[in-house]
Amino acid sequence: MTRLHIDWTACEGRGACVELLPELLYRDEWGYPLAREKQPQVPPALEGHARRAVRDCPRLALRFVET
Numbered sequence: 001m002t003r004l005h006i007d008w009t010a011c012e013g014r015g016a017c018v019e020l021l022p023e024l025l026y027r028d029e030w031g032y033p034l035a036r037e038k039q040p041q042v043p044p045a046l047e048g049h050a051r052r053a054v055r056d057c058p059r060l061a062l063r064f065v066e067t
Contacts, residue, residue, distance in 0.1 A: 001067045002042045004050065006033055011061035020053040021046065033062075 004024065006017075013031035024040045025033045042050045042064070054062050 002047070002050075002064050003067055004035065004040045004042060004054075005063050005065045006035070007061040007063070008032075010059045012059050014058060016056055016058070017053040017062050020049050020056070024050070039067075 004021075011032055013027075013033075015027055015031055015033065018025045018027050018033050023046060024036055024042070026036060028034050050064070054064060
C-alpha cells in the first residue's frame with residue numbers, strides 16, 4: 001500500500017498538492033497542507049493525481065512511502 005508523507009521542513013505552503021488531492025489533503029489557516037487522515041493511503045483511483053502532486057511539488061516536500 002502507498003501512503004503520502006509531507007516533509008514539513010521543506011514545505012512552503014504553496015498549496016499545489018492540495019489543489020490536486022483535495023480528497024486526501026486540506027490547508028491549514030497558513031496555507032500548509034494537512035492530511036485528512038493520520039497516514040493517508042492513496043487509493044488506486046487517485047494514484048495518478050497523487051503522482052502528479054508529488055512530481056509537481058516545487059519544494060519536493062511531498063513523497064510516497066511504501067507500506
